[in-house]
Amino acid sequence: MRHFTIVFLLLVCSGSALRAQFNTNRLPTGGGGGNASMQRDTTKHDHEPDTLTLRFRYLDEPTDFMIDSTISDFQLNYLRVPATYMTLGNNGNAARNLLLSPRMTPGFDAGFHAFDVYGYNHDNARFYNTNRPYSELGYLIGAKQEQMINLMHTQNRGEKFNFSFAYRKVNSPGFYRNQATNHDNYNVTANYNSQNKRYHIFGSYYLNKLNGGENGGIQNPADLYDPELTQLRLIPTNLGGGGAQNTSSLFNTSIATKNDYQEASILLRQQYDWGKGDTIHVNDTTDIYKFDPLFRVEHTFSYTQNTYDYVDSAPDSTWYADHYGFGIPEGGTDTVYTRHQWRTISNDVSVMQFPVRGNTAHFIKLGGGLDNIAGRFQADTISFMNFRIHGEYRNKTRNQRWDLQAKGEFYVLGENAGDYFVMGRLSRYLNETLGNVSLMAMNVNKEPSYVYRYFGSNQHVPWQNLNLDKENVTQIQFRADNKKLKYNVTANYYLFNKYTYFRSFTQSEQFAGLFNLLQLVAYKRLDLGNFTFDGDAAFQQIAGDAPVNVPAFWARLRMAYTARLFKNLNLYTGLEGKYNTPYYADDYSPVIGQFVYQNQQQFDNMPEVAAFVHFRIKSFTAYVRAENLNSFLWDYNFYAPLYPSNDFGVRVGLRWWFVN
Template sequence: MRHFTIVFLLLVCTGGALKAQFNTNRLPVGGGGGGNSRMQRDTSSHDHEPDTLTIRYRYLGEPTDFMLDSSVADFSLNYLGVPGSFINLGNNGSASRNLIFTPRMIPGFDPGFHSFDVYGYNHQNAQFFNTNRPYSELGYLIGGQQEQMINLMHTQNRGNKFNFHFAYRKINSPGYFRAQATNHDNYKVTAHYNSQNKRYHILMSYYLNKLNAGENGGIVDTVSLSDPEYNRRRLIPTRMGGGTAQSSAFFNTNIPVKNDYQEASILLRQQFDWGRGDTVHVNDTTEYYKFDPRFRVEHTFSYTQNTYEFIDLNPDSLYYVNNYKLKLWPEAFGQDTVLTRHRWRVLSNDLSLISFPVLGNMAHFIRLGAGFDYIQGDFLTATTKFSNMRVHGEYRNKTRNQKWDLSAKGELYTLGENIGDYAVSGVLSRYLNETLGNISFMFSNVNKEPSYVNRYFGTNHFTVYENNNLGKENITQLQFKADNRRLKYNVAANYFLFNKYTYFKSYTESDQFAGLFNLLQIVAYKRLDIKSFTLDANFAFQRVIGDSPLQLPTVWARARMAYNARLFKNLNLYTGIEAKYNTPYYADDYSPVLSQFVYQRRYNISNYPDLAAFVHFRIKSFTAYVRTENLNTFLWDNNMTAPFYPANNFALRIGLRWWFIN
């Protein structure tokens, strides 16, 4: 701890000397509140000094500019990068799912391994920046049981034509319980180039996710949590990994029983425009070239290679016999290691033609295109190859006055393994005024083949299951959403209709629910400011209508009561208490070998609120999050996140962040 204290003091001094005054609201730029606006935002004003930074970014296919968010309110989302409604298996970096149910509504091929998605990068969240000055971020977190986390980011423009962006994230957390260590490394690189005449554009996105999560199968008996003999939680017996030594170091962690994911992908998008260009004279000495496209040809190439493995070097045969019907005979197989491997390679090409009906408004366009995907899967004892052909179209009209935003999309798989898959969606958004805010209506329907992991899974011993009797699932969503920046609230009402819902009914069996069922969901956020005190609350109500294998808490809520003020000119302080709670429900079990959450009706999870106290503050370009979490463990036993998976003990976590203008 002594070396950390020294580093902390040095970095605080460094951070306090920096200046980074910039607009930090992560809101769509221009006009009043689009549908992507967020309520937790920095509303403090800054004087424009010589080192003022202007930094904006976009996502692939999205014409709206966004700006960075320096709010210190939401530690989970703004610092950890994980929404507050997600729950894991008790340790940072372990398998996670959203308590506010969000079905995957994407047609086409899907390997099906999503338990660690929240920790990884992908092309959908790739950011393409534009900045007038080189900009960097550095983050470091330390917590209980030697938990550590690093965040690095840098972006800069090279002239007016080229920008690149690099990000790295490290999560290393041994955890409080045996054999649950996690060790993740994530890399992301984006770049974009515009030609001198602004007709040719190329965008590149690359990511690499190396996700290693220890698996202990949960503790043997929850009674151990109240036994004084097990005050040191690492002594509690677990159902897996109990007899195998584990070592943990920040850059060299040995995890003998684990899920090991490696996801890597590169995407190149090239665009060539036809339109009208003109030289605009600002004054006698300043001019710039402006080009408005009328028609665009766009080609997108991507190559993805994902490997999903489960490894147990010294398996407990009784656990595998009882849960997977897997008999381990070292004499027959030459070793008793349990190994699974799904390796997928996807090569994709897409060609689109885009028309811009209104000159100068690139948020008003019509897109038509087609794509071809070649897919190869390699398993321990088998290989599969197939391809898909798809067509797609999109109409988008976001008016220049930022009041109307209409989007309609459609995609259909016409040939190949996923023939008949489709997705259609439409969104109509209207900004009314500053008092009434923004409202939107959305419709979406997807018809898709179940994920491949639902159909086949094998180990180095034999096939766990093979299910070829699954039909296409169909999901419909209707949504009304209201977002009001002035009154500081947003609310979304969702209605889902499920047909042939696919799920895992046990550790070794996937299944499909034959009937129809509905889900009504209301998700809301409200912030109330009384002088220097702030109360903000997130709330979700979920009601499944009809018999179904979907188990959800009826109510999930998070509330924060804090003192929120700007002190001594440069100190932005946010300090208070935070509580999370969800009503009792039959929480999904977890299958470590398959890395899937599993439907169960034996164990009803009933928890007390999760409590935390915090001091968050920002001094110019330095931000600190000091948190005492799981205070509820002083009053009750550890809460359960899934059957036999307890949450962590009390922990002190300190997260630091610096911004640099180079």
């Protein structure tokens, strides 16, 4: 009865509220609270001195985006982690999405994704175009010496060349022992157009240094209520309690037991166009050269090297014997160490035709790619190649009403031969009242990630599972977006065949049967005078006896007072609550860095509550938040078996942007 009451109250307060956007690869640029963008979008060529025009694009996406300056969603816009993600308790720890979001990409995959949400990649790299240099600076300080730094700068050098640089630092010792995180993420992009606008080059480089402390959870949940343990950091944990201790400062952090991931990649894309050019006379002193491509040749080169390490310099023999089947030599001084290192060199050649002059969002693209992949482990090496072909048809009409996309990729030869991906999507903007609706269907057939098939360390013979077939996942999606009525709704239907998962800390398995998942996700914003109600919610239902556990219902509600005060002060202050219904939360295996299916312990969590004051004064934004207010009212929530929530804490996040 209590759960029904909580769900009912959240739904009523949200005003039929639900939100459909929870994609972590490319962060969206919309939202509520304050103005929608920090710049005026103009196509004039004679910009006024105080006018900033700043746009960016992603690879393979012909649509322009604008930077989001809204102040409502601290989780997404500042932390860059969607609200549906659940960490193991600390900012930067291993995280998973409470809304099932399977990897829908064919081809080789190493399989280490527990820290993906914190890093950069080529898919979320931004290629800017701006008429004035633009910079951002962000700094956050929180409880237990948590700190974050965000830096970004972009500028054009003339009309032909732009570069950008971004850096993100996450350093958080956490509330519990050996929970510290220390991430450094770098991203550099550049794009160049030749004088005659026929030749283009795009460059993207990222480096993710991800260090996540692993404590294996607390030893005894009853310790949370022991009056002699006056701080959470005094509670014994399964890992990190030996002789080696952590040291933590913003730029000098040592973590004794951790997953240490380093991901680095560079991508270069070159394009050469054939088409028609015209000189447009603007006025007596200005002529503009306009070039419309009709045919394009494109080459993409990428080099990626990823290293995934686990290290425990003071291991506990009993815990490893119970969970991984190996003990530590007498004295416990030997280090537990694993390393999976992968190197991928890719070359891709494509040709494109643009049927309608002046519309580069209408094209046909055909191509093929060759991937050379090499892996190095504790005592083994492997190398193989993949040859793939791909094609795409895209037609986004110039009136922005229709958007049709059909895309496919097939692995012809190599280790992943037989993998494929097909997708079709149709989007239609109806009108201002009805908004935009889209329908999408996707099917992927893929080899399971390599970590399911092989894993080795310095303490045991490698675990192997060579009896895995290809996975097949189908997704059908309907989506509706309405800016006028301030809502969006997404319905996803997934069909899984040969679903692969970890059933224990070391053993992978494949579900033999079919099962499906219905997922409804939505958002609604309701403004009543100066009061704003933002509601996100999701419903998930699995049909079939599947080894997948997700909460049936998840919701977030923000109730805030919004106002513009003293001409330049945009204020957004109120309460935020998150809740999900009881479910069997996945366990976590630190050595292999994977979430593990379990059906023995169900978690009946209470809502998480925070009070906040967000405000913006011109180019300065501040987020002041009192989080985990629920710790004064209810018992500790659990994110996974033996991983409890934090105590009350205060965060202050600051953000400045500068136009030079």
